[in-house]
Amino acid sequence: xxxxxxxxxAMEKLLKKAGASRVSEDAKESLREILExxxxxxxxxxxxxxxxxxxxxxxxxxxxxxSK
Numbered sequence: 619x620x621x622x623x624x625x626x627x628a629m630e631k632l633l634k635k636a637g638a639s640r641v642s643e644d645a646k647e648s649l650r651e652i653l654e655x656x657x658x659x660x661x662x663x664x665x666x667x668x669x670x671x672x673x674x675x676x677x678x679x680x681x682x683x684x685s686k
Contacts (some may be wrong), residue, residue, distance in 0.1 A: 624650050661683045 629646040638645075647653045661676075663684035 622654060624654055626650060629653075630632055 626643075626646045630641045631647045633641045633645060633649065660681060661684075664676050666678040667680040667683055668674065671680075
């Protein structure tokens with residue numbers, strides 16, 4: 619996999635916000651990998667929507683539509 623974009627510390631914060639008392643390094647890495655894969659899929663769809671609309675700028679509405 620390519621170099622990660624999301625920080626591991628953010629993954630720990632997300633898991634603790636969800637109720638975890640402690641979070642293993644493996645759990646942080648796994649969550650980061652899954653979120654980055656999901657974000658990549660959404661990003662690609664959002665770019666398609668913006669291009670279909672004749673724009674080069676991806677807007678929030680493109681991202682929201684792509685996530686559905």
